[in-house]
Amino acid sequence: MVGVVSRVEAETRAHRMKSPGACGRAFILARRVGIVSAFVPLCFALVQCGKAPNPAMLAANTQATSQANTQVVAKTRTQIASGDTFEDRFPAPQFSDRFPSASESLLQRQMSDFSPRRAMRPEPAPYKVASLEPQVPYKRPPREDLTTLVSMKSSAFPYYGNNPASEAPFLNISKGDRRGHRSYSGRVYWQDETYNDNRVLMHVPEHFDARKPGVIVVFFHGNGATLERDVRDRQLVPQQISDSGANAVLLAPQLAVDARDSSAGKFWQPGGFKRFMAESAEQLARLSGDPNNARAFAQMPIVIVGYSGGFLPTAWSLEVGGISDRVRGVVLLDAVYGELDKFASWIESHRSGFFVSSYTHYTARRDRELMSMLRQKGIGVSEDMDAPLRPGSVVFVETGDGITHRDYVTRAWTQNPLKDVLVKMAATPSLALTRVAATTPSTASR
Numbered sequence: 443m444v445g446v447v448s449r450v451e452a453e454t455r456a457h458r459m460k461s462p463g464a465c466g467r468a469f470i471l472a473r474r475v476g477i478v479s480a481f482v483p484l485c486f487a488l489v490q491c492g493k494a495p496n497p498a499m500l501a502a503n504t505q506a507t508s509q510a511n512t513q514v515v516a517k518t519r520t521q522i523a524s525g526d527t528f529e530d531r532f533p534a535p536q537f538s539d540r541f542p543s544a545s546e547s548l549l550q551r552q553m554s555d556f557s558p559r560r561a562m563r564p565e566p567a568p569y570k571v572a573s574l575e576p577q578v579p580y581k582r583p584p585r586e587d588l589t590t591l592v593s594m595k596s597s598a599f600p601y602y603g604n605n606p607a608s609e610a611p612f613l614n615i616s617k618g619d620r621r622g623h624r625s626y627s628g629r630v631y632w633q634d635e636t637y638n639d640n641r642v643l644m645h646v647p648e649h650f651d652a653r654k655p656g657v658i659v660v661f662f663h664g665n666g667a668t669l670e671r672d673v674r675d676r677q678l679v680p681q682q683i684s685d686s687g688a689n690a691v692l693l694a695p696q697l698a699v700d701a702r703d704s705s706a707g708k709f710w711q712p713g714g715f716k717r718f719m720a721e722s723a724e725q726l727a728r729l730s731g732d733p734n735n736a737r738a739f740a741q742m743p744i745v746i747v748g749y750s751g752g753f754l755p756t757a758w759s760l761e762v763g764g765i766s767d768r769v770r771g772v773v774l775l776d777a778v779y780g781e782l783d784k785f786a787s788w789i790e791s792h793r794s795g796f797f798v799s800s801y802t803h804y805t806a807r808r809d810r811e812l813m814s815m816l817r818q819k820g821i822g823v824s825e826d827m828d829a830p831l832r833p834g835s836v837v838f839v840e841t842g843d844g845i846t847h848r849d850y851v852t853r854a855w856t857q858n859p860l861k862d863v864l865v866k867m868a869a870t871p872s873l874a875l876t877r878v879a880a881t882t883p884s885t886a887s888r
Contacts, residue, residue: 599639625703639696643673697752704752802847
């Protein structure tokens with residue numbers, strides 16, 4: 443058909459050259475014949491689509507398709523054999539890809555690394571820049587009162603020595619593996635329950651300054667007491683020290699735990715009180731925040747306060763403690779039940795210190811007996827607390843009706859008698875105690 447079209451076009455061109463009008467009509471006729479001849483094959487194809495497929499042709503097409511599939515499978519197997527698999531192209535991550543080896547380091551990132559960067563403050567220069575402006579004096583940052591319990595080897599208990607009153611072992615009874623002490627009343631107290639607590643209540647007020655003259659108050663509690671329930675919360679000993687405004691700290695060793703017993707334990711031993719104060723100096727220095735303060739604490743004067751049954755460790759600490767010269771004052775709160783000779787001896791040989799004994803009718807007879815002993819030695823005795831405390835002051839104060847023995851640490855000749863003693867002591871420069879707090883000191887933490 444292509445050849446026919448070419449021939450018609452050639453004749454048309456020849457005829458067009460001979461006759462222009464005839465040539466136009468011949469050109470239109472040839473053009474129509476070309477279009478019809480182009481659609482004839484398409485008509486045959488459309489007629490063939492309406493007929494059923496030829497089985498022979500289907501078989502030939504199927505065979506050709508199978509051969510093509512076989513070639514694809516063969517090619518795929520060849521690719522697999524050559525290592526071009528999914529695993530080869532996309533290998534699983536190995537452990538070494540996620541975590542570094544021993545010779546490598548992994549940079550750790552925090553969420554702050556991804557937050558907007560803040561402007562960094564320049565580090566202070568290692569030198570001081572001269573300035574014409576006045577320099578603000580350094581002020582120590584404020585801190586709170588520190589009150590805590592510290593275990594100490596030199597505290598009163600546990601104690602395995604003798605009772606000096608009888609030279610017999612203190613733990614004088616046993617039951618199986620348990621050991622105990624039979625008191626003068628006949629009651630048995632077991633060591634693991636009553637004489638096994640070596641803790642000491644320590645208190646450092648917020649205003650305390652170890653660089654200034656100060657004092658260490660040692661408080662020996664009475665019978666039936668614990669450090670937290672009674673010394674801290676009921677008798678308010680730490681609070682009274684803080685409220686006094688005096689440059690003072692507190693030590694209160696646990697004696698017999700919640701028992702009707704006044705045993706002194708290690709304070710019976712020669713040098714026992716000295717060892718206790720030496721260990722306390724290290725502990726107080728740590729508590730105050732500067733271990734270098736240990737030397738200052740080791741040289742500070744001491745005021746011993748004995749309440750009720752605390753008279754016994756007070757008397758023995760003065761007699762055999764080994765550092766009675768550091769004791770600047772002794773305060774007995776309804777506590778003169780015995781050991782009169784030991785108290786009289788310390789008062790006579792330490793005229794630079796002061797002695798105060800306040801009493802109810804329970805101990806009135808013994809207090810009057812001690813006053814008589816001192817007067818016979820030529821030592822003057824005062825019977826009121828109105829005068830200031832001075833070196834050599836010896837004061838006995840009888841309290842009237844309505845003042846109970848149980849409340850005596852917080853209510854004797856005045857409210858909070860320990861606070862009153864420290865305020866009077868701080869008012870006397872010769873007693874080397876500095877008052878550093880404001881007029882209205884803050885309440886101690888409890």
